[in-house]
Amino acid sequence: MALRNKVALVTGAAMGIGRGITEILLQHGAKVALLDVNETAARGLMEVLKKQFGQERSLFLKCNVESEEQMKAAFQKTVEVFGGIDILCNNAGIVNESAWEKTVSINLVAVIRGTYLALEHMNKLTQGQGGVIVNIASMAGIGPLLSSPVYTATKNGVVGFTRAMAAASIASGYGVRFNVLCPSFVKTGLIPSTSSNMGQFSHLFDAANQLMEKIGILTVPEVAECFLELVTDETKNGEALLVMPKVKKYVTFPSL
Numbered sequence: 001m002a003l004r005n006k007v008a009l010v011t012g013a014a015m016g017i018g019r020g021i022t023e024i025l026l027q028h029g030a031k032v033a034l035l036d037v038n039e040t041a042a043r044g045l046m047e048v049l050k051k052q053f054g055q056e057r058s059l060f061l062k063c064n065v066e067s068e069e070q071m072k073a074a075f076q077k078t079v080e081v082f083g084g085i086d087i088l089c090n091n092a093g094i095v096n097e098s099a100w101e102k103t104v105s106i107n108l109v110a111v112i113r114g115t116y117l118a119l120e121h122m123n124k125l126t127q128g129q130g131g132v133i134v135n136i137a138s139m140a141g142i143g144p145l146l147s148s149p150v151y152t153a154t155k156n157g158v159v160g161f162t163r164a165m166a167a168a169s170i171a172s173g174y175g176v177r178f179n180v181l182c183p184s185f186v187k188t189g190l191i192p193s194t195s196s197n198m199g200q201f202s203h204l205f206d207a208a209n210q211l212m213e214k215i216g217i218l219t220v221p222e223v224a225e226c227f228l229e230l231v232t233d234e235t236k237n238g239e240a241l242l243v244m245p246k247v248k249k250y251v252t253f254p255s256l
């Protein structure tokens with residue numbers, strides 16, 4: 001898929017991986033709707049993006065992905081302003097084993113919500129033009145992260161949901177590709193600097209840090225490049241791309 005003048009919607013776009021994904025999409029000629037709850041961070045980013053890419057290439061929509069109403073409105077506004085949606089990145093996510101229901105709501109329920117909203121616009125069976133959806137899971141969606149069982153559950157859910165949607169799309173003829181990106185640790189504000197949000201697993205904070213030291217830490221641009229591969233390579237559908245420092249591999253799953 002060539003990105004020039006394609007329309008992308010990115011959740012959690014104001015910081016971290018979502019910002020990196022937004023920037024690489026703009027660098028390759030796409031228009032981007034940025035959805036985030038953090039208005040201060042988003043508006044600061046928007047000033048930078050408008051200077052670098054022009055006034056008309058990016059749009060910020062304050063949106064809590066937990067809200068069906070706000071997500072529907074954001075998708076509708078994106079279509080109104082940019083004329084459609086070709087690319088969706090469900091990226092927004094948190095790590096909080098204390099507020100675990102919120103973690104499920106943002107990391108999994110909202111990914112399903114965003115996917116279904118985008119499909120309404122992309123589905124070729126309902127006059128859509130097709131498209132591609134890339135969901136951001138985690139290495140914890142492939143192997144258990146002992147310090148964060150609920151986070152692990154949400155990311156496993158994102159992997160399974162995305163792969164099932166790809167199979168459904170092929171069987172149904174939606175004309176939409178679905179892929180999932182599974183980074184290991186990435187240098188953003190998400191990585192817990194204290195055990196405050198680890199709840200009953202706070203005693204495993206050191207173990208998680210030891211794992212991080214063992215695996216190493218990715219940069220946001222490294223992750224954004226892998227996202228771009230899943231979007232632009234039209235042979236990729238139903239893929240889970242595991243990214244670690246110095247290695248990336250398409251995960252193979254047992255065929256039942």
Ligand SMILES: NC(=O)C1=CN([C@@H]2O[C@H](COP(=O)(O)OP(=O)(O)OC[C@H]3O[C@@H](n4cnc5c(N)ncnc54)[C@H](O)[C@@H]3O)[C@@H](O)[C@H]2O)C=CC1
Nearest residue numbers: 012015016017036037038064065092093138185186188190
């Ligand atoms: N940082 C890491 O080590 C890794 C992160 N990931 C995943 O990557 C995604 C992005 O994470 P990071 O960029 O590291 O985090 P981050 O904390 O740097 O950025 C997350 C963004 O999402 C936004 N957000 C949070 N809750 C939201 C909500 N309810 N509605 C709308 N926006 C919301 C935040 O305001 C922020 O801008 C998450 O899904 C995370 O699970 C996956 C593997 C590793």
Ligand SMILES: CC/C=C\CC(=O)/C=C/C=C\C=C\C=C\[C@@H](O)[C@@H](O)C/C=C\CCC(=O)O
Nearest residue numbers: 095138139140143144145148184185191192215
């Ligand atoms: C607390 C969450 C922090 C950041 C977000 C995030 O998603 C980070 C995930 C990073 C890595 C997850 C790794 C999970 C690993 C487990 O499956 C282990 O059982 C695998 C152990 C080592 C694999 C690497 C190696 O041995 O070379």
